[in-house]
Amino acid sequence: MLGFLSARQTGLEDPLRLRRAESTRRVLGLELNKDRDVERIHGGGINTLDIEPVEGRYMLSGGSDGVIVLYDLENSSRQSYYTCKAVCSIGRDHPDVHRYSVETVQWYPHDTGMFTSSSFDKTLKVWDTNTLQTADVFNFEETVYSHHMSPVSTKHCLVAVGTRGPKVQLCDLKSGSCSHILQGHRQEILAVSWSPRYDYILATASADSRVKLWDVRRASGCLITLDQHNGKKSQAVESANTAHNGKVNGLCFTSDGLHLLTVGTDNRMRLWNSSNGENTLLTGQARSLTPVIPALWEAEVNYGKVCNNSKKGLKFTVSCGCSSEFVFVPYGSTIAVYTVYSGEQITMLKGHYKTVDCCVFQSNFQELYSGSRDCNILAWVPSLYEPVPDDDETTTKSQLNPAFEDAWSSSDEEG
Amino acid sequence: MQKWFSAFDDAIIQRQWRANPSRGGGGVSFTKEVDTNVATGAPPRRQRVPGRACPWREPIRGRRGARPGGGDAGGTPGETVRHCSAPEDPIFRFSSLHSYPFPGTIKSRDMSWKRHHLIPETFGVKRRRKRGPVESDPLRGEPGSARAAVSELMQLFPRGLFEDALPPIVLRSQVYSLVPDRTVADRQLKELQEQGEIRIVQLGFDLDAHGIIFTEDYRTRVLKACDGRPYAGAVQKFLASVLPACGDLSFQQDQMTQTFGFRDSEITHLVNAGVLTVRDAGSWWLAVPGAGRFIKYFVKGRQAVLGMVRKAKYRELLLSELLGRRAPVVVRLGLTYHVHDLIGAQLVDCISTTSGTLLRLPET
DSSP states (O other): OHHHHHHHHHTSSOHHHHHHHHHHHHHHTEEEOTTEEEOOOOSSOEEEEEEOTTTSOEEEEEETTSOEEEEEOOOOSSSSOEEEOEEEEEOTTSTTOOSSOEEEEEEOTTOTTEEEEEETTSEEEEEETTTTEEEEEEEOSSOEEEEEEOSSOSSOOEEEEEESSSOEEEEETTTTEEEEEEOOOSSOEEEEEEOSSOTTEEEEEETTSOEEEEETTOSSSOSEEOOTTTTSSOOSOGGGOOSSSSOEEEEEEOTTSSEEEEEETTTEEEEEEESOOOOOOOTTOOSOOOOSSOOEEEOOOOOOOOOOOOSSOOBOEEOOSSSSOEEEEEETTEEEEEETTTOOEEEEEEOOSSOEEEEEEETTTTEEEEEETTSOEEEEEEOOOOOOOOOOHHHHHTTOOGGGSOOOOSOTTTO | OHHHHHHHHHHHHHHHHHHOTTSOOHHHHHHHHHHHHHHTTOOOOOOOOGGGOOGGGHHHHHHHOOOTTOSOSSOOHHHHTOTTOTTHHHHHHHHHHHHSSSTTOBOHHHHHHHHHHHHHHHHTOOOHHHHHHHHTSGGGTOTTHHHHHHHHHHHHSOTGGGTTOSOOOEEHHHHHHHSSOHHHHHHHHHHHHHHTSEEEEEOTTOTTOEEEEEHHHHHHHHHHHTTTSTTHHHHHHIIIIIHHHOOOSEEEHHIIIIISOOOHHHHHHHHHHTSEEEEETTEEEEOOTTHHHHHHHHHHHHHHHHHHHHHSGGGEEEHHHHHHSOOOTTOOSOHHHHHHHHHHTTSSEEEEETTEEEEEOOOO
8 A cells, every 4th residue: 555655656656546446445345334324214114325426425315105315424523433414304294205115216417406206106206405395296107116317418308217117218307298208128117227428328127037228319219138148049039038037127337337237036147248339420321320339248247146036126336436346236135245347256245134225335435325124224334444453462472582571570579 | 176075075074073073183284384383483473364364464564574562673674575474374274275165155254355355456466475375276266177177077977877878967057166256167168168178058947057068978979869760860960060060059940941051851850859959939959868867857856955955953054964964865966966056056055164064045
């Protein structure tokens, strides 16, 4: 570590290298810390967590009781012991509270003035943070499992919504209505995610074992359906192209957007990568835009068994800013940590009493927050340097060099 | 792979130790190595549990030369170079002796060792000396280790049971139990498949279960099986033209008719011969003729061995005890064969204890 610092100081190494190395070291040391706590407000299990991308200071949580709570994660007290307090909450007494369980909450990607929440009561609500009033409500025919708004897009304000029906709906926040419907799936959509790299690329995961990638500008169907056998096996029957052998529960892009992780009820996690990300927009043609991601295939990484019994979506997350990225997957009542590109299981974070449903990573401080059905949110904090245990006094005393032994006697009388 | 079998011997020896604790063993060797360290007059390092070691801190402490509780404040400069020195080695050797039997053991020490193992890499300091004794172990993923694992597992296959009509089949999950890093194992198996040394075959009972067979064995057995039958010609044509060319698990209609020039009648011959199994309209899996019996014994045996663990008190069994038990009649392929498969398929958790490896059913 000192070597890294001096190399950075003298200019021998890129400052980013020290940052990545230190981030990785901190992520490897994640553990429960008695000094860090999150205030317990929810009366039901916690389904979703989201940390705002601007500052990483405020966290939203949505519970199965329909309650949404806003926490302040920053420790402004001068003490090491800190409880993340709830700044405000939308409780059962609020007139606009969701009637059933809240499945997904997400901050507005560009500032903390707004957030969206979707729930089993077939609505997607857009909230104003300062007044805690709903600014807009979108109603659907089926229960909403998941929604996502693009974190990088500046050109559109579309929220992709996955419901129990097979159609993915895109709602436009500017106009206040549903602008698109994406057809192609056959069963309920359990997870949706926009790419953090391209404005218009959306990935959707469904209970029919398929993961589809869409370019929302195209009028025709999806770009690609991910095939776990990489297209080598049954091409004769298009319907056999599945991403998993069971329902696909969770989707997560890596922070650079070049890889996609999917988790399914066949107890597998798969990594998909794109061949090249170059924009092959053809000039001079009036036809529709060519796809940005020409092909997507499965990277040969084997994570082993990733237990998944969830009937709804599973929200997992990838670290950001480390030299080797880590994925944190809820695994029963623990959280399993794997390296993304080598598939090695680093550790299992144990601490919850019941099934863990969601986790989020705060990349500024390399902290992990996880919510579970036992109504707790736990904060996993990088452990500080371990104090050197001093159990060696007895063994080394005998080896003490006689020149350093003190000649004082401990008794007063003899002196 | 020698070490692996010696680990089985260890398992059996341990059962004898319990009756006769005075015999030497792993515990004694541990203290012996500690003694030699002190005898050399090296700065007395604490026997730290490896999980608590912070290897990246070693150089700093070494350079300072002043050790907490150490007497040599002056600290010879030579000693500061010994970053990851001997005291760590006996501990690693000891703990790795315990993890040799089944490398995929879950152990909190191993887990935090693995975590700290990543740290030196990120900081760019190479810990070669510390990893020396561990890397020399063949189970830790040498380049050829998947191949060695496959050959070793082939020895476990009971040839006599099928009157030599079936080539020895090994499962992918068994390879995972011997090569702990699955991604590496997958990659090596894929290389072997591309070189044409092994064929991977889909065993019908589970979409994930793949059988691995040496190509030569497969070829000889298939030819012997179809000797003198009406479909012999089609089978020979298939073995000669398709097998070397296409290393996949399955074949498509257009691939067979256009690329390889098979007529529909010939494809029917191949299905009758048992070389191809119908997957869906217009595609077929590669299959082993006569593998039905093997699959039946395998599925029954797997359930029986799992049942042995399930019926045990607390649903856990020491590996040595499981192997020492009499195999139920249903288990025709051998307990060792099934245990490898269960561990590799993660149907049991492998926990390393002071009495040896423990197999426990997962809670879910």
